[in-house]
Structures are given as structure tokens and as C-alpha cells.
Amino acid sequence: MILPEPSLRRLPWYLAHVKLLMNSGVEFVSSTQIATATNVDASQVAKDLSLLEISGKTRVGYEVKSLVEVLEDFLGFKKSHKACIFGVGSLGGALLQDSGLEQYGLKVVAGFDIREDIIGKEINGISIYHINDFYKIQEEEQMVIGIITVPVDKAQECADLMVKGGVGAIWNFTPYKIKVDENVVVQETSLYAHLAVMFNRLNEK
């Protein structure tokens, strides 16, 4: 089921809240409680949760433990998606060190770069290879997600290489708008665009 992006972005908020409840031993939660905690309209929460295969009980609401499981499963966090990172510079190297991603279903298994001084090394137990070795590694690893953290002028080239190698989704951290075949999923996360929005709002106060 292809979900609307706004719902998909709200579900992790609910999950974060419900996980907290679970860890404090709470057994049931109502959509109204979730709504208050996450600052989302109650009818919207109910609508979002209706997308899941779980139903609340009258008066008591949803069973917290089941809701956590259903949400994690639904969001794909319980499956392990193999990924690689192109560009082991400051941001790429940083993401390699973020072991939090693995808990959310993203397993980075390889890094690629062209800088001789880091090729052959490991970061956080993950090997760094030369970009020229991508196809070879891809044959062994069958990575489904490619993360791009190269300089902007190399972003398109890397995307093309990944797509040729059979990667199904690209997570683009550069501010460059890459173009790929429409059956490839592209997720843009430009931290700099978020900075621009934040600076603008801040300076207008």
C-alpha cells in the first residue's frame, strides 16, 4: 500500500511516543492520548492508525505492545535493508558511525570513495572500497539502498552508477537534484535546505 507521505512522517512520532509508554509499563493507549502527546489532531491520529492492521478496544484503546510491533513492522523498521554510502567525507563518515540507523532497518554494509588514504580502511566495522569496485561488491552484497554524500558535482554520476548496479532506492543528502528513472525511489534529505528554512525563520523573529 502506497501511503501518503504526511501519514508516513507522522507514524514514527506515534511510534516514539508509544515506545516510551511501553518502556514505562503502560498497557493501553487511546488515539486521543497519542494525539495530545504528539500535538496532532485526534481525528488525524485515528485516521492514520486505521491504515494499520490493528484495532483499538472500546474504552481502553490500543494494546501498547502490539501497537509498537505493528508500527515497527509497518514502517519497515524490523526488516534489514542493505545499503551503501558513496562519499566517505565528513557527512558520509558520520553516517557510517551512526549505529542508530541499523535499529531502524538500515544496514550499511559498504562505503565507497576515491580517496586512496581511506580505501581499504574500516569505519565502525564497515569496509571502505574504491568506487570502481562497486559492481563487484554489489554482486556479493545485493544492496538495495544507495546513500549519496559526495560533493554536488559528483552526485548524478554516483546515482547513475548505483542505478546501473540495481539499487532500488537512493537517499540523497546532497543539495543536488539528481535525475533517475522513475521506478527508482529517491528520498532527499538536504540538511542544508533544512538549515536555510531554520535561518530564515530565526532571522525574521
Next chain:
Amino acid sequence: MILPEPSLRRLPWYLAHVKLLMNSGVEFVSSTQIATATNVDASQVAKDLSLLEISGKTRVGYEVKSLVEVLEDFLGFKKSHKACIFGVGSLGGALLQDSGLEQYGLKVVAGFDIREDIIGKEINGISIYHINDFYKIQEEEQMVIGIITVPVDKAQECADLMVKGGVGAIWNFTPYKIKVDENVVVQETSLYAHLAVMFNRLNEK
């Protein structure tokens, strides 16, 4: 001028493209060229650029060098905004190592945590302090932006502390929906929400 978020998110794409042109020695660029390169509608590009204090010349278009300067200035990337990071775990530690942020106007000057083993240490030349020392450091540094990368159950507490200390904007990397006074700017960047969207699209193919 408070700009619509979609425009603010597109401007860094234009900037990335125009910087590439500048570095390859190109002198002029038209809005149509920018539109093609960034995959945005040409009239939309023209409209976005009309927000800036620069005008193109008939036939030749915008002067590339000036456009880069005006965009960087407009987006706040040329000013240095002092920031701190609460939560020096895997993601927080990773962001401390990302020196790219400074080039885009975000200067992280301090990290805060409660783990005794890292307090007093430095990452990338930035000192890590105990969260209890936040007010003291804030008095010296006057940080305007607070970055939150703590576990979700600590996010609200940290936000409250930051706001009390006079931080004007919060960059929240947790999936927890924090609540703050409406004059505080909040920018949400939940990598996990982006993962959820990407996994959903990928699994539906």
C-alpha cells in the same frame, strides 16, 4: 521576509547548480537553464529567484558569481550561527564530526551529554560538557541554535532547557514531536521518518 518553505527548499538546489557553473568558469546562466538542471518548472524558478535582490539581463541571464553570492547571503549561509548539540551519542557525535555544516553557516561550539566517559573530551575540536553546565556555557557562548539528538524520552526536557537558556531555534533530529513556545523556531529532521517513506516506496515496487 518569511518565505514559503517550498521556495526555501528549492533555493539550495539552484545554489548547488550555480556554484558548479561558477567553478567551471561559466559567467551567465538563465532561469531556464537552472530549471532544466534542477528539474523544476521554469516559471517556478523565475518566481523563486524574483524573491532575491538580483535581476537577470535580457538574453544572457544572471551573472553566475553574483547569483552565488546573493543566494548564499539570502539563505543565511554566509553568517555564522552558533549552535550546540544535546546528546553526543552516535548521531550527535556524527554531526560534531561533520565540518560541512560550518560552511553552510552552522557553527557548533559545544556538545552536551550526561555520560561521564565523554564529558571533558573533545570531538573535532569541540568540547563536550555535562548538561548541567549548559547555562554557564550558554552565558559565554550565546548559542542561538540547539540541536537535539538525545533518546526520545529526553527530547522535551532538553528542548525546555534550551529555550530557558535563550536558544532561538531548535533542530530536532529525534522522532519525538517537541512542544515549545510558538516564538521558538523548530526544524524537524527525523532521518527515521525519511527512512519510513523510503522503505514504503521501495516495498511497493
